[in-house]
Amino acid sequence: MSFSRKFKFARRALPALLSTLLATGVANAFTPFVVKDIQVNGVQRVDPGTVFTYLPVRVGETFTEEQAAEAIQRLYSSGLFSDVKIDTTGDVLVVSVQERPTIASVSFNGMREFDDKAIIKSLLQVGFGTGRVFDRSMLERAEFELKQQYLSKGKYGVEITPVITPLPRNRVGVAFDIFEGDLARIKEINIVGNQAFSQGTLLDELELTDSGLMTWYTGTDKYSREKLEGDMERLRSFYLDRGYLEYSADAPQVTISPDRRDIFITLTLHEGEPYTVRSVRLAGELLELEPQLQNLVQIKEGEVFSATKTNNTVKAISEYLGSLGYAFANVNPNPVLDRDSHEADLTFYVDPGRRVYVRRIEIGGNTRTRDEVIRREFRQQEAAWYDSNSIRMSRDRVDRLGYFNEVNVSTSPVPGSPDQVDVNVDVKEKPTGLINLGVGYGSTDKVILSAGISQDNIFGSGNTLSLNVNTSKRNRALVVAHTDPYWTVDGISKTTSLYYRRTEPWDARDSWGDYQITAYGGGLNFGVPITEYDRIFSGISFEHNKLSRLSADTPRAYRDYVNEYGEGTNSVIFNVGWSKDTRDSALAPTKGYYARLSGDVSTMDLRYYMLHGQYQHYIPLGRSYTLAFNLMGDWGKTYGGKSFPVIKNVHAGGIGTVRGYEGGSLGPRDIDTNDYLGGSRRLVANAQLFLPFPGASRDRTLRWFLFADAGQVSTTGGGTCYAGVNNHAVDPCGWKYSAGIGLSWESPLGPLQLSYGRPLNEKEGDEKQAFQFQIGTAF
Template structure:
């Protein structure tokens, strides 16, 4: 071969392999030479060291034709260059490149079905994102990926286009314009092959539905491939829970209309026959826990096989072994049918693995929150045997702090050992500071406003500080609180509060200035909570309170409640009182907003000393009983009993309790139960109160068991009365009228709706009083809503 003074090797915007194959070998044929120098030009954002790292040779090495081809292939494979040119002259290798633009921004227009973060994450999984070089092939792949994401959600008519905007310094911005089109709706769902169960019964199990009364809210009539796959598994689980071990289901057939708006789904199933268990047994290494583990077998011989109960058994055995340190135990259920019969033997194969202990607990993801705030919630200890129950409790306690959007607790084997694990606690912090403004409306308090500023986990210390202000027709309050959940290392909490409150008596009978009399209270208190178990807590505290009643003069012409004038005559306009409280609470509910199981129990005693001498005993019991997955029966019973500690003075009227309306006995006007004033007819409340509620929650039609929207039927009972020598007054014939037996029981029943709406919690009820007494103020339709913005 003859040596050329200068040789050009160039190929533009094609894959490296094709580039190498298409370049004629004669075009860069040269005699090998010893490299004197290597020069790289054309770089803008790429570091020269990166290009040199792909060099198959260095200065002083011999450069050949094969190495030139290899260099071209390597540089194109990086995806960073549109053009690569190699020059050789005077034993110098010159590498000239043209970089692809760098993607510095990705925006989306017209996209409503997804948030930007979800799509950006999906694109990163296919290698497309900011900070990467613009590869036309990857751009096409990104466009296809966005379209595919929409198809999964049923948007078959989606159109996605991309626009490139050149920017200085060889950069580019990419904008994806999305025309979502119409989301395909499910026209019909057909199930073929079912004999034991009706089609309507099976359709009720599906999350996907045809258009119905509430599907505008739930969106379940919109096709989704993911939901269809879930529904397929749901149908399989439905049959396996009823013993159909031979059940088989073909892949669903999805048919799309020509206009891509309507979808038909056809499911073909083969049921088989239900199998009864002939024998249920354990096998494997039972660790001499035969009797204990056998007691965890939920199903018994003679029962129909149930896959859900088999999974419950697996979970129970694994949890028990996990409590003993067997972190990686496996339990495998194996139902075996008996040929020629409809019987099956169910065997659970147990492999506990090796017992392990926890070497170290690592906490990550906490940027602001101090490690000790998280670590003190851990019930699993380092250098102790692994305990699955303690880890579950630890995760629940960390989650209940309210400082994190996500809490994950995982274990990782320690390399080089078979009896150690590390516990990895990963948290994702959420903003814990909040400024809120709100407006609400209730049947009794009418329009109300509230606002506040709070900071949970202040300075990452795990303590909370807040200011709350609210006002309504009857009440105004401003409260400052500070809570330290770990005032002591043993978990005793301390809450300090300062409040200012104005209360106006309930007056709906006299048309006059509502500001003519009121009670103003200022208080400073400190309360402590002492944990005695994971679900039990004892409360105790002391509050100093100053109360002042502001009444117009006797000759002002205002109609003032006799009970309040009597209070001023006995106790004076201003009183100072120390309030001692002691209580206990136990909470096992699965949710505070929409519980479906568990119970809540509380007992509380409050005693006042000083100008107001009295005591109040309170008790409450709530119980939630799940009736299958769709229904919940709720019970509530509350009782309060108050009495004066001074036999010569009545119970202070400003400490009275009220009932009636939402939250107590529906169907009666708010706060209307109990005694009424002899002069003004105002609702006075009483020193004793009993409330009982029975409520059955049912799924709202068309919402597919959405627990944020439920309707219910209920029955209420309650009474408000007085204690000691205080008379149960029944009002004034001219102001509000007289009520018969105001301190007797009142009953009601009705239906209602509860909804965690975008505007806030909404509750609507329609109740009919039962055996109401003459003079009762009834209010059949009642509602309450709050909102934040």
């Protein structure tokens, strides 16, 4: 006699309740039996052995009513099956299942706010992704998570529609059709509970603002949950810096208008009373360094408590101990409050931890640059005591190479070795092949084009090889240079260069002059590091200059030069100099300075000397603004009784000197032709305020800037400043001022600079050039 007992699990019922009801319904008809065999039907992807692991019975064991209910509950709870059926035929247990489909692909249509990979990673955290079992409840969780991501960005009007596409072999493709909608903008921010400070003062501390005249540019009226949390922390820091140690704030209240376009934010604060510092002391394990540590304490007795000074003290003590090898030093400030007198006793508890040394320096992210190029910039050595100052200096040196967009240095403890750490250097390479392109337009030269190619990190060796070709109608130039920054292991650099230049100056009749200036030569220069930031350099070069195709229309200055020196000259030039670079980055400096002084002395046919100087200083203003200054000067004179050679004059005007004026137009003019002659003395000053570019927070090299320039080109040694034919230029050697706006970007083709400048003290005869564009130029 055989019995057929079926237990079918309803898909949307509670498994435990259903199993109990089934077991109760067959209690009188079900007779336990010994299982001789188990059969599994309906599996496609799932291995039958997986089903066996969920069954509470094995072959040879007795199968009971309770085990039947438990089997159904276990199989359904696994999430692998949408239907479960248990049959018995004789003493054979038959398990029939219907598998849930698996997710073959996840895609997004219409998503622009986020990167696909980032969202897929976020959905995996809630159990939804490729290869996972498809489940309607899991789909709802994924849809909710995706919507939360948009709400955190202020996109309250987002609409998400999942589309399920059945695929062969019991699979599905899931696509989310997304209508992102417009950003909800902040209509009003209201602060409640503030008494010591006005609402306007507190609102100035926030990054978020309500909609205003310039928010289309700044984007500060676009609601973001992360930004709001940051603003709450800024308010907390604001109060703690002013002694309000009992300050607290309720969770911000955020409401949205019915049309989902306007956001209203209410911040409720509890200020408390300000506290003054009654006493300051150090405690803990001070390593007999209390005098040194005491000098690092910035907050003093009798002052109003300041969280900034307290945190700076913690940082200073931690860095000092880190420079002694205590990489995991812990400094905890503990203010004890006297609420009656509103005074605080501040104690810094110092725990230096164990002194550690660096086991290895691990370098990653450099697919092209060799490890040795990065390692030779490191001042922290392997198998040496950990030194936080050396690590910080090493990081800045690597960044100043200019080969990387990002340089991150971190430390990690070595498992099982409490006195060892590894230093991890992670870099993100930038294209170091540089194509220099220059485009300008002026009343004299019209369209000017120049081009060049260089490789700052050739074959990842850290060497520089460049080939520059000037293709403008006025100039022809070819320069080949090679620099080995580590010609010796001590860091002595060597630069070898060859060059050829030919110039056809413009004359007064708006045509190109018949005469030419040709120069060719080569040089060898060496640089010697004397400190971590200072370098001296010297070198020698040979140069041949020739003026040809001279005529009566040639500018008088060049005819006088030929009468004095002849058409062809040879000279050997010696140079010596010093430079110092403390900038935090070569690509987009935000702090530090760069200084350079050098001198050239020429012998043989051309006997002159020229001094050069430059100073750049970068001052950070807040998190995203940088104020930069640049000063540059040149001063030349001859020896041996001859006048300064006009072919060695320096020029100013245009990008790199005084923007808003045509390139090279400052200084004396030729008395016969009005040609720009330049001069033997040049002074240039620039001030630039860098501003963050909206929406480009990930690219630190893309910035707007406001600028003000000043410059002057004149003569030395009593030379005359000619104003050109019939005094064409009123004051060519006077100071010229300009101001304007521009854009700078470290583009894949090289440093890009766009500027629009206007002269501030324009005189008759000055040559203006408002819009200027150049790729491959600096400051």
